[in-house]
Amino acid sequence: MLEIADIGLRFGGVQALDGVGLTVTQGSIHAVIGPNGAGKSSLLNCISGLYRPARGRIVLHRGQGTGGTDALLGLEPHAIARLGVARSFQNIELFRHLTVLENLMLGRHTRMSLSLLPSLLWFGAARRQEIAHRELVEEVIDLLALQAVRHKPVSTLAYGYAKRVELGRALCLQPSLLLLDEPMAGMNAEEKEDMARYILDVNELAGVTVVLIEHDMDLVMDISHRITVLDFGRLIADGTPEQVRRDPRVIDAYLGKEAS
């Protein structure tokens, strides 16, 4: 569903990404791992359009039925989001004084097709659209088990819950591809386990393809179908969790450091 080839990105003297390429399969959870500064966030930023790599190719194949193929390189972030690529955890700001439901409805509104004026003129159409939005938001609330906190302001929620609302905000855009940058950062073991389960549900039940950056190796090995390993901006391994776990370059570059 996503093909990335030969990405080169430089910041002054730092080669953040050097010839990186990978293929994300539709329906998979694809993790990107590597030591600090390896280029993981930069890669996600290239996919979502925040960074413009000097060279390379990023192509999104949209799902069956739509038949579309889009070159993402050079598109603005909002245009990429409109193609069904959502990003969570670093650029989604929740409105902390608003309730969970209000935050999710707001997340949904960026996807509204009717502008204000036609909405006033064509009240019926706007109303139908509002009902459809509401149904989608209710599905997200069910999927992420947010019923108990739906009317609570986000500022009153425990950290793990707030993170789940962020995930919900991204899901309200009905993405086909979800980019998650360290979704478990700052969480305790129980919160991490919960979040991992919801990411699996998003993938399996909602059919969303996920690209995930995460430092917790056991967790990555548990939930990912495929793992790409970066080190100093270069791809050093790519494969199933079993293949990556055994790869001597990975053990050297990453697991070795963790174990020591």
Ligand SMILES: Nc1ncnc2c1ncn2[C@@H]1O[C@H](COP(=O)(O)OP(=O)(O)OP(=O)(O)O)[C@@H](O)[C@H]1O
């Ligand atoms: N906006 C920027 N300006 C300058 N240098 C940058 C910028 N973004 C990233 N870099 C540099 O590019 C390299 C890769 O950084 P990146 O944040 O992509 O790594 P990472 O693997 O996500 O690291 P971490 O695990 O610490 O988040 C680093 O040397 C970093 O300092």
